Amino acid sequence: MEVTVSFMHLPVYIKDDVIFGKLWEWGVEPASQIRRRFLPGEGKERIADGTRILKVLFNDKVRSLPYSARFDVEGGTEYFKIMHDRQTQVCRQCLKSTHIFKECPDIVCYRCRGVGHFARNCEMRRERRTEDDEPADEETHWDERCVDDVKKSWMGDVYVSNGGTNARGVAILIKTGVVENVKKVEDDGDGRMIGVVFEYMGEMFKLINIYAPNDERGRRVF
Ligand SMILES: [Zn+2]
Numbered sequence: 001m002e003v004t005v006s007f008m009h010l011p012v013y014i015k016d017d018v019i020f021g022k023l024w025e026w027g028v029e030p031a032s033q034i035r036r037r038f039l040p041g042e043g044k045e046r047i048a049d050g051t052r053i054l055k056v057l058f059n060d061k062v063r064s065l066p067y068s069a070r071f072d073v074e075g076g077t078e079y080f081k082i083m084h085d086r087q088t089q090v091c092r093q094c095l096k097s098t099h100i101f102k103e104c105p106d107i108v109c110y111r112c113r114g115v116g117h118f119a120r121n122c123e124m125r126r127e128r129r130t131e132d133d134e135p136a137d138e139e140t141h142w143d144e145r146c147v148d149d150v151k152k153s154w155m156g157d158v159y160v161s162n163g164g165t166n167a168r169g170v171a172i173l174i175k176t177g178v179v180e181n182v183k184k185v186e187d188d189g190d191g192r193m194i195g196v197v198f199e200y201m202g203e204m205f206k207l208i209n210i211y212a213p214n215d216e217r218g219r220r221v222f
């Protein structure tokens, strides 16, 4: 069954290949080239509004695409609306209509590589925590793997300064659509400090996150 699908208002810099990649992940095939939608106007002055339209060949397994999909955009990821005829509520992960994404048995945990749960609910993480015998001295470790986990579950921008091999790491998470013009301006490169500036209701703000050392000597140096 061929269905005309619209990916609504994507940033213009997102390449068509990214959309073809999504279709491939979902297990459906494109049945046409991708067409860009233009704002009303003529000739060379036509302005693309970002929306991409193409025909997609559905099959026995996939009869509907999800109502939205996540795309990498400048400085983070964002969800964009998808529309087509006879669209129904399906899981964003496996496209089945029997459950929602949060309850998908196909979710792969980025911590243990197991299925059926998110990394934030991972048993492995919990076990590790109970094994800690000196919780008061324990510094949180925030590495690239954690950052990936967070980026996957946070609908917004993530700014980080990662620390050394076994401690430190700070981050600032920005919820999409709340503040504007977010920029990272401070980063000590050692996971102790990060700062961002952003615009909120016409005014600029600076937010700094500091992770002070928890031992006496380290504190003095800091
Ligand atoms: Zn699912």
Ligand SMILES: [Zn+2]
Binding pocket: 109, 110, 111, 112, 113, 114, 117, 118, 119, 121, 122, 123, 124
């Ligand atoms: Zn897990």
